[in-house]
Amino acid sequence: MAQFTLYNKHNAPPNNDIITRVDCDCEHVPLCSVNDVQLRFLVPDDLTEVRTLCQEWFPIDYPLSWYEDITSSSRFFALAAVYNLAIIGLIVAEIKPYRNVNKEDKGILPDSMGRTADVGYILSLGVHRSHRRNGIGSLLLDALMNHLTTVERHAVKAIFLHTLTTNQPAIFFYEKRRFTLHSFLPYYYNIRGKGKDGFTYVTYINGGHPPWTLLDHFKHYASKLRHTGSLCVWMVSRVQQMVRWFYHKLLTRFNAIE
Numbered sequence: 558m559a560q561f562t563l564y565n566k567h568n569a570p571p572n573n574d575i576i577t578r579v580d581c582d583c584e585h586v587p588l589c590s591v592n593d594v595q596l597r598f599l600v601p602d603d604l605t606e607v608r609t610l611c612q613e614w615f616p617i618d619y620p621l622s623w624y625e626d627i628t629s630s631s632r633f634f635a636l637a638a639v640y641n642l643a644i645i646g647l648i649v650a651e652i653k654p655y656r657n658v659n660k661e662d663k664g665i666l667p668d669s670m671g672r673t674a675d676v677g678y679i680l681s682l683g684v685h686r687s688h689r690r691n692g693i694g695s696l697l698l699d700a701l702m703n704h705l706t707t708v709e710r711h712a713v714k715a716i717f718l719h720t721l722t723t724n725q726p727a728i729f730f731y732e733k734r735r736f737t738l739h740s741f742l743p744y745y746y747n748i749r750g751k752g753k754d755g756f757t758y759v760t761y762i763n764g765g766h767p768p769w770t771l772l773d774h775f776k777h778y779a780s781k782l783r784h785t786g787s788l789c790v791w792m793v794s795r796v797q798q799m800v801r802w803f804y805h806k807l808l809t810r811f812n813a814i815e
């Protein structure tokens with residue numbers, strides 16, 4: 558398991574560019590030493606580098622304003638993994654009220670929980686091709702999970718994301734990290750003029766859980782019945798005890814009279 562300290566603008570280490578030191582015991586022979594990977598938040602100067610990487614990793618063309626936003630706005634949790642002064646991975650996520658999620662993602666939380674809950678949405682996660690399968694993606698996701706499971710973010714009940722149905726590495730990655738398939742989104746993406754299908758994946762944190770299915774309701778009432786059943790058995794045994802007690806008292810009195 559990786560261990561690291563995360564710094565930010567207000568909590569910067571002395572030389573201001575080394576943000577995190579990572580200790581990791583990966584099974585794979587690393588192409589880079591994960592011990593030398595640092596994590597830091599994106600800054601406006603990263604725009605060009607981040608844009609080049611995202612164009613390599615993702616088939617989607619994001620507008621320039623998107624890169625400006627993720628490298629400068631505090632609305633995003635935009636974290637980079639840095640090795641030899643170069644960005645080799647990044648994760649971008651945001652927190653939003655569940656009531657603001659798009660129609661197709663409603664149903665991640667039960668209505669009762671959703672009224673007040675927030676959710677974390679992963680906009681992108683990518684690792685440089687030559688550094689994949691070294692635990693960098695996991696490291697970035699762990700940092701996000703740690704951020705979202707602090708006491709101040711207890712209202713965040715789920716983390717979700719969209720991916721192309723054809724993106725096997727991403728699907729393997731998220732399933733390994735206990736994300737589960739929530740929905741199939743036909744023609745969700747428009748990639749160079751062509752409609753491509755997507756999946757929504759979700760994981761639950763801070764006591765969040767999916768809406769109950771019919772089976773969950775059945776299990777709930779079955780367990781209630783079981784409890785009611787034990788209550789009945791207990792009451793019957795108490796009544797039996799009382800009857801025995803009365804009978805005994807009556808017998809003693811009757812014998813005394815005789």
Ligand SMILES: CC(=O)SCCNC(=O)CCNC(=O)[C@H](O)C(C)(C)COP(=O)(O)OP(=O)(O)OC[C@H]1O[C@@H](n2cnc3c(N)ncnc32)[C@H](O)[C@@H]1OP(=O)(O)O
Nearest residue numbers: 681682683684689690691692693694695718726727729730
């Ligand atoms: C919301 C979104 O961003 S969806 C888009 C996701 N990003 C992309 O598609 C960009 C291109 N792909 C990538 O950048 C990477 O492949 C990522 C981000 C999906 C994974 O990053 P990595 O650093 O390689 O992941 P990491 O090394 O932590 O892998 C953890 C586990 O995930 C699984 N996994 C990751 N990649 C693969 C793969 N290609 N095939 C099978 N399993 C995989 C494995 O179980 C792996 O553990 P292991 O290596 O011990 O077997």
